[in-house]
Amino acid sequence: MQYYSYHSLKPQTKDDDNEDNVEFASGNVQLITTKESWDQKLEQARRDGKIVIANFSATWCGPCKMIAPYYSELSEKYPSIMFLLIDVDELTDFSTTWDIKATPTFIFLRDGQEFDKLVGANKPELEKKIASVSHSVPQNQ
Numbered sequence: 001m002q003y004y005s006y007h008s009l010k011p012q013t014k015d016d017d018n019e020d021n022v023e024f025a026s027g028n029v030q031l032i033t034t035k036e037s038w039d040q041k042l043e044q045a046r047r048d049g050k051i052v053i054a055n056f057s058a059t060w061c062g063p064c065k066m067i068a069p070y071y072s073e074l075s076e077k078y079p080s081i082m083f084l085l086i087d088v089d090e091l092t093d094f095s096t097t098w099d100i101k102a103t104p105t106f107i108f109l110r111d112g113q114e115f116d117k118l119v120g121a122n123k124p125e126l127e128k129k130i131a132s133v134s135h136s137v138p139q140n141q
Contacts, residue, residue, distance in 0.1 A: 027076045102119050106126060
């Protein structure tokens with residue numbers, strides 16, 4: 001499956017250099033590499049009463065690279081929320097089940113269920129959504 005960078009809407013090809021994942025998953029951002037690790041993180045979030053934000057991204061995606069450090073900063077600013085990162089090229093079938101058509105796509109989950117979504121690297125809107133949901137989460141996490 002081909003994914004489109006939200007801003008370019010040109011088909012992109014996978015860059016085989018996965019070293020970029022290191023900068024994508026810094027701060028409190030946790031890289032998800034298997035369906036099993038996804039299930040474990042969602043179960044942990046459920047137990048802890050945490051909201052989950054899943055960033056469906058790609059190493060070749062310019063807007064993804066641009067927003068990655070900001071997503072990392074937000075993960076440190078809002079420790080009561082679980083921040084996950086999924087590389088759409090590494091987990092293609094899994095990404096398809098979440099109806100990911102462009103990168104980056106941020107999916108907001110509560111108890112494993114999607115309740116909000118943001119497509120594109122819109123920093124103000126991302127922080128606005130995160131700030132809004134953070135008020136609905138106990139801050140003693």
